[in-house]
Amino acid sequence: MVDWYLWLKAGHVISFVAWMAALFYLPRLFVYHVEQRGSVPEAMPMLEVMERRLLRAIMTPAMIATWFFGMGLIGLGVVDWSAVWPWTKAAAVLAMTAFHMWCAAERKRLSTGRSTMTGRGFRIANEFPTLLLIVIVISVIVRPA
Template sequence: MTDFLPLAYPWIKALHVMAVLSWMAGLFYLPRLFVYHAERGHLGQEPVQSFRIMEDKLLRLIMNPAMIVTWIAGLALVLTPGIVDWTMIWPWTKAAGVLGMTWFHMWLAGQRKALLLGQGLSGRRYRMMNEVPTLLMVLIVLSVIVKF
């Protein structure tokens, strides 16, 4: 398999980038949907039902598959000989950022369930949490590009 990875490297890297873009789009958008859901949820009208459907489909059909492909392609890149120098700091900071991003994804999934039960956070709190993926993205991109 290690003979295959160097040959497939550009394709795996392209797949990884596409999956990351899809995952990040969901990580940016789902908390925004939660803001609207939290602020209009007490109305019990049609917009709330629409938010529930959008939240569910975004998480199940886009974010979950994108996260899985991101992880699989990312691990394939890590296993490609000569790509990662583990004596440097950047792979560790990137790994920490990816673990943080995964935690945030799982937190969002839990918040979707809480909102369904009427136990979600305030719109203001969701607005604040919406900054988490941006901070993690900055850490990951700087780690990979600058390789500090």
């Protein structure tokens, strides 16, 4: 079991890092998208390709892998559900997943010209994964009571 635990944990951390990197970068691409739309329209096709590929080739597979490895760890029975930390982590991961889905929907709205978000709005939204990252890391490392 120890070998499985270590491999699952390593996979979980690696996929989570990749997911976080993409969650930090995609809203930044959205900022460029809305702020350059009028002044540099020739950049839009390139930004749309970058957004789509980031979401489909990195962000979504990393999210799925994070969930897969995390569920594997839970399946090993290494989580003490009577403690507070797994519940705060689970809530933050669910919120992170919801943010991921919002980003996917927003990418579609941007590509069809229906997004009402501003560059400032995307900059503010870009802080949400950071807050969730703080909650997740503190939950797992510090394990507050």
